[in-house]
Amino acid sequence: MEDQGIVHLYLERSQQALVETKNKYGAYCKAIARNILSNYSDIEECENDTYLAAWNAIPPNMPRKFSVFLGRITRHIALDKYGYNTAKKRNREFEVILTELEGCIASPETVETEYEAGEIASLINQFLYALDEQARNLFIRRYWYSDSIKNLTMRFNMSSSKVKSILFRTRNKLRDHLHKEGVNL
Incomplete structure (x- = not known):
């Protein structure tokens, strides 16, 4: 249907x-x-x-x-x-994903209004649309769908080190993009 x-x-x-x-x-x-x-x-x-x-x-x-x-x-x-x-224990796999993004986006405590949150979301979308398709897909699969590095290597037919490298560079580009647009990290 x-x-x-x-x-x-x-x-x-x-x-x-x-x-x-x-x-x-x-x-x-x-x-x-x-x-x-x-x-x-x-x-x-x-x-x-x-x-x-x-x-x-x-x-x-x-x-x-x-x-x-x-x-x-x-x-x-x-x-x-x-x-x-995870109030008392940690899921290491997902904790790693959250830690990877920590340096790129502001924490909820620094975003004071819904408007600012919407502006940051808009800047992230703008950034994602400017990426090449492979980097964008890797980034979204990792940080939206929470795919593991192992799953990404199989899905995109790449080595683990290449996936990690692309994600690292993409996070750095995102951080630079947000900083350039005036978002304080």
Whole structure:
């Protein structure tokens, strides 16, 4: 079923919307959650919570791109679950990903308003659009989808050192871009 048809089912409050969403995007949502969480039951819970959140959000929200809408919901739920799970312990794999980006973007404590956060997001998008396709895809897969270095090497058919090198240079370019635009890190 096409995305518009699924969204229409949500608007009609049809339970079939959930079935169609799971059929089309279940694996996608699980993959996003799996890259952040390591426990299978947490991943399944995150997937189901995504469907509930989509049910509650449509209407009033009308997603422009349904897959991105679901991906964003899944990611936020998985990050919340990760925070809950790691209140006393650490997930080393995901902790490394967060640490890599620390020097590039300002922490939430330094961003005082929603407007500033939106401006920084706009600058990051501008930066990403200016990158070559390979660097952009690596950056997004690593820092949005939380793919491991091993998965990136297989996906892009590169050595681990090349992937790390491209990500390192891209982070440095992002830091320089944000600094040039007046974002204090």
